Amino acid sequence: MLSSLNKKLLRDILHLRGQIIATALVVACGVASFVSMQSTYDSLLITQQDYYAEYRFGDVFAHAKRAPENLRASIERIPGVASVQTRIVSEVVLDLPGLREPVQGRIVSIPEHRSPMLNDLHLLRGRYVDPRNSREIIVSGAFADANGFDPGDSIDAIINGRWRRLTIAGVALSPEYIYEIRGGDIFPDNKRFGILWMDRTSVAAAFDMEGAFNDLSLTLAPGASEQQVIDEVDRALEAFGGTGAYGRSDQLSFRFLVNEFAQLRSFGIVLPLIFLGVTAFLLHLVLSRLVNTQREQVGLLKAFGYTNFEIGSHYLGLAAAAVSGGLLLGMLLGVWMGSWMTTMYADYFHFPLLNFSVGFPLIVYSILITLASAAAGAMSAVRNAVRLPAAEAMRPEPPASFQAGLLERLQMTRVLPSSARIIFRNLSRHPVKATLAVLGISLASALLFTGFYFFDAIDRIVEVQFRQAIREDAVVAFNSLRPQSARRELAEMEGVRSVETFRAVPVRLRSENHSKRVALMGTERNPDLHRIVDERSQVFTVPPGGIVLSDALADTLGVAIGDQVTIDVLEGARPTAKVELAATVDELMGMNAYMHIRALNRLMNEDDVISGAYLEIDPKYSDVVYAKLKRMPAVAGVGLPGAMLETFNETFGKTIGQFTSILVLFSSAIVFGVVYNAARIALSERGRELASLRVLGFTKGEVTRILLGEHAFLTALGIPIGFAVGFFLCATMNNLMDTELLRLPLVFSQKTFVLTALFVALAAVVSGLLIMRRLRRLDLIAVLKTRE
Helix, strand or coil: CCHHHHHEEEEEHHHHHHHHHHHHHHHHHHHHHHHHHHHHHHHHHHHHHHHHHHCCCCCCCEEEEECCCCCHHHHHCCCCCEEEEEEEEEEEEECCCCCCCCCEEEEEEEEECCCCCCCCCCEECCCCCCCCCCCEEEEEHHHHHCCCCCCCCEEEECCCCCEEEEEEEEEEECCCCCCCCCCCCCCCCCCEEEEEEEEHHHHHHHCCCEEEEEEEEEEECCCCCHHHHHHHHHHHHHCCCCCCCEEHHHHHHHHHHHHHHHHHHHHHHEEEEHHHHHHHHHHHHHHHCCCCCCCCHHHHHHHHCCCHHHHHHHHHHHHHHHHHHHHHHHHHHHHHHHHHHHHHHHHCCCCCCCCCCHHHHHHHHHHHHHHHHHHHHHHHHHHHHHHHHHHHHCCCCCCCCCCCCCHCCCCCCCCHHHHHHHHHHHHCCHHHHHHHHHHHHHHHHHHHHHHHHHHHHHHHHHHHHHHHEEEECCCEEEEEEEEEEHHHHHCCCCEEEEEEEEEEEEEEEEECEEEEEEEEEEEECCCCCEEEECCCCEECCCCCCCCCEHHHHHHHHHHCCCEEEEECCCCCCCCEEEEEEEEECCEEEHHHHHHHHHHHHHHCCCCCCCEEEEECCCCCHHHHHHHHHHHCCCCEEEECCCHHHHHHHHHHHHHHHHHHHHHHHHHHHHHHHHHHHHHHHHHHCCCHHHHHHHHHCCCCHHHHHHHHHHHHHHHHHHHHHHHHHHHHHHHHHHHHHCCCCEEEEEEEEEHHHHHCCCCCCCCCCHHHHHHHHHCCCCHHHHHHCCCC
């Protein structure tokens, strides 16, 4: 049999069902975001760690021009080295059926016979290569799927200047290429870049590398110093054109994964905290005002012998009822969203098997965090109920002391109608309540504003990076340094409108204890095709001397304009030089370093040579140009900015777009929950007053205008404040998403302001309609009864 307090609890829940449902929706949003993001993060991290361990992902990597195979024994004897795998790696141009433009492939040698190796292959379909067939290859899964390749299909390739037809024996994955991307790119283009594994003997014969290697990976013994091993490997390869060994943290695929995982984890903490913080705020408003309206009931309960603990537990039970439904719904929704997000990540993180799971600790954390937010919101109200003496609680609240207010001092009473005077007098006489209502609406508006902001940021990135900075139609990379006369050869090709050249040099930039491996780009003085454009669309010109760094790279190195930056060149004679930081530029993508191409040539102590060129192509002759580029032995690869934009939209743009859509949906639910609760609480507090006005002759329309007018005024006041709070939230989100890959610009379109205001106004209108129904059912007889 239910106790009296439990019966009262059920009646309160039924009476406050609208507010409880609205609060539960906010709770569900917070729990769903926490469970989905944390479970996705845990699933990806566990999958990555298991994959690396099972398939023996390397700890240190190095590249050289040509090193003798017998050097391997010396490297194996380096203290801390557990195992070494030497191989041959080279970029090739591919001609794929159905693609008019050239495609770049990376040939990686593998042992002739299947045996355990570092960065081992996981065969998805087909078989291992037959060493008796020098034309067989295994292709990467992402590349095969993007182009519809299966075992038995053929690919044409230029290998060491000679055309060869290769046959696909199998399709595989490697831990080295979970995020399959070529050097210099930011986003993967699986249709136009792929990994081709070929047996070591065939690769050596094709590239004249018998008895030699140009690439290696190794694993470390437990407790070994990575930096000491890297230093020893560099010394071993220095005489053979080594470009500098590096650890996992600088391995391209691993670095992108770490950045993405860190970003996901940060979002999985910050967003739920915001949502659950709003939950605590809502519960504080609801319960505080409920206790205030139930003063007499609290007094009677204490008079009948109920202890403070029982009364406090009663109101905590009301808070638990508000969050329990949201907790359950949020968990179910979070599991579904987490599974969907994990599947989405599988589109561009290539694992053999990506299992989604929700660990028991995550469920426990979700429950504890939610209950903690509920307790935090309810504690103040519970404390007020417990501290209220029985005799004082049973006595009606003393009437407020009224005096002439702002309206009277401004002599506005004769101008405004009676309903407007009542609205403004009530707000001026209860400033704390009005402030709390505005604060709740502004916080909800800020969340919605933040959601719409991400669409603006993506649009701005596309505009600056792909329309203002990158304006070339193709990027040609040579397989070796070429003289400037190569520019004339490209310019004379039919269909090529203009050509700009560049010099790319792998370097390690150092300043005190900070260092970073990057490609140092030598650019022309005033380029028109490939420009340096900052966040504000200002075109930057590289000075004739010194080095220019992106802001992100300068921050990583801890340098400012005028400081000296040490450049360790990682190719050729590997000179080292100190150069003054001439300027920094606030770019949106990547960590970039620039010098004038002539200055870079001088630093390298070389002639006027180039690494590649940017081309502007007449669309009518693009097929002709692509066909010629495919057959140029000197061309190692061709990049297409248009394809990069397409990839951006399909990967990062799609991911952020879907994430933002969910954020907007959740924010909309929170906006409705906050706005409806504010209006419903106002009705509960002023129900007697409004009914009294009806008894005094005010019409239903006038009474409705008084309450909803106040509601509309608070909403209108909360929206612009929400814009300001939203700006702060967006800046916080920017810091979370500030990675090597991308930085979101802090820009806001008019559409974001308009949509935010419209969504909040729509929530206010829907809430007003629901409140209007209750207003029309006011019990006028009850108002005639006294409180005593």
